[in-house]
Structures are given as structure tokens and as C-alpha cells.
Amino acid sequence: MLDKVRSRVPGYRPRAVEAAGLPEAGVLVPVTCIDDKPEIILTLRSNSLSTHSGEVALPGGRRDPGDVDLAYTALREAHEEIGLLPDLVEVVGPLGSLVSRFGIKVTPYVGIVPDVFDLRPNESEIQEVFRVPVSYFLGDNREMTHRIDYEGRSWYVPSYRYEGFRIWGLTALILVDLMNVAFDANIPLRTPPNEWSDPTKE
Template sequence: MLDELLHRMRGYSPHLLQTTNDYPQAAVLVPITRSDEPEVVLTLRASGLSTHGGEVAFPGGRRDPEDADLIRTALREAQEEIGLPPGLVEVIGPLSTLVSRHGIQVTPYVGLVPDFVDYQANDDEIAAVFSVPLAFFRDDPRETTHRIDYLGRSWYVPSYRYGEYKIWGLTAIMLVELVNLIYDDAAIDMHRPPEHFIKLT
């Protein structure tokens, strides 16, 4: 599984945004455990934060002027938010860049991490750190679907429920891209409504 992930990520060309807006830049780390059944590490953001409070997200944040590049941003933020030392991360490569509803350009970077890490959540920013088996998303067990009109087209974004956590929005878009890349039989299409989609008028 991990060998296949490495092979596919290294040959992958993510979509780059062709926009005229000068969006602030940010990066997130998509940590995947080195294990026979790989899991993806996620966070629950503290409810009191001004943006995305109480939402599930990958560790990350805005680029600082001191950051040499966006990979450095992702690694720095992961260390600050969940205590993940950069030296434990093998960065494989980026997924497609997205723009958040707050007008921030976000680039995800997939990285391999050890199976067992003693994560230390920064209480000011992170309420919980948890992991989900990648295989959970393979069969697209969505709870609901959100339609988002974005970059001139409609996106039908799944919302997943894993235990007490709701995984949706940009995080779900990133996960779908990753799962489609890894699993040939996933084929989750976010540009067509699923069969059970109900359009509310």
C-alpha cells in the first residue's frame, strides 16, 4: 500500500489554480501513518478560534515570511499544533491547491509519519488529534453531500461521520483526491451529484 502511494504520488501532477487574485498562502500537512493499514491523522480545531473553529482539519496554517517554502509552512504548523517533529515526516508531494471560503490559498502536502507518535495538541488551537483508516473513505460512506459552486463549476462534496467527528469541506475535498489517487476502484466524482442527492429549493 505505502509503496503504491509513494509511486503514485511521485508521478502525480496536482491541479494548480489559475487565478488572478493575490490570495494569502497557507499549507497543511496530510500525515499518513507507516503501517500495514495506513491511517490519516486529523485534528479537531478548538471551538474558540476565529476561523474554522470546531471543525476537523489537517494541521496547518498561513505561510510566515520566514518560511522558505510552503512545505516548511506545513511542517512548522504541524509541530506547533500537534507536536509533530519535522524530522519524523517524509514529505512525498502536494495535492491540488484550493481556496478556502475565507479567501486563503491552501496547498496540502502528503507526508509519511511513524505509526506511533505521541501527539501533543496545542490547547489554544487544537481540541483533539485523531486518526482514520484511509480504507474508511474508499467506499465513500458519506453521511450527506454539500453542493459548492466554486471556480465556475458545481462541486458535490461529501460529508463523512467518523465516530464523534464530522469531516467535510476542504478537508473532505483533499481526502477524496488522495483516496482517488490511491485506490483505483474509489472513483469518487465530486462534479456530479450522487444518486441520493436531493436538491433543496
């Protein structure tokens, strides 16, 4: 299944995001594979952090002045946060950029990593590192759906709960993008799911 990631992500041309002047960040979407069963590596951020504390996130962070590009940022941050050596990552390509609720333009980069490597989570930033099978997202096992209004459009974003970890917001959007691009998941973001109801009208 990793062949699909390698063949489809590089040719993906997402909708451009108008975010001139905003600070930028790069995040890594680490994909690994055991017995032909791909998994996504995710982190649980420390409760002591000033932003996104206690939330599930992809490894990554803000671009430093010395970073040559955002792919470099994503690799540098992944090394700092979970000890993933940049040389072990096969960067496949970017997904669509998004603007976080803190006004940061975030660009995710899909990277294929070995199924076995030495993880050293930075305890000051990361509480836990865990993996979620791609098959879980392909089954669209959402716990609920959040409506986000952005640039005059409504987006219906899944929120997942996997083994006690809540995966939602920007992280969920990025993962759905990957599922749709690489694995033909066809998870809709522009139309509400059948079971969705507007909480503002209840």
C-alpha cells in the same frame, strides 16, 4: 499500501488554481500505517479560534514570511499544533491547491509518518487528535453531499461522520483527492451521487 502513496502522489499534476494575490497556507496530510492498514491523522480545532473553530481539519496554517516554501509551512504548523517533529515526516508531494471560503489558497502536502510518535496537541489551538482508517474513505461512507459552485462549475463534496467527528468542506475535498490519486477510489466530485437531491428544489 504506503508504496502506492510514494509512487503516485509525486507524479500527480492537478488542475492549476487561479489565485494570484491571495494569501497562502500549507497543510499536512499525515498518513501512518499500522499492520499494513493506513490511517489519516486529523485534528479537531479549538472552539476559541477565530476561524474554523470546532471543525475537523488537517494540521496546517498560513505561510509566514520566513517560510522557505509551503511544504515548510505545513511541517512547521504540524509541529506547532500536534507536536509532530518535521524530521519524522517523509514528505511525498503536494495534492491540488484549493481556495478556502476565507479566500486563502491552501496547498496540501502528503507526508508519511511513523506509526508511533509522541503527540503533544497545542491546547490553545487543538481540542483533539484522532485517526481515521483509509478504508473508511475508500468505502465512500458519506453522511451527505454538499454542492459547491466555484469558477462556474459545480462540485459535489462528501461530508463524513466518523465516530462523532464531522469531516467536510476543504478537509473532505483534500482527502477525496488523496483517495482518488493514491488508492484508485474513483470518488466523483463533478457529478452528483445517485442519492443526491438538490435541497433548493425541495
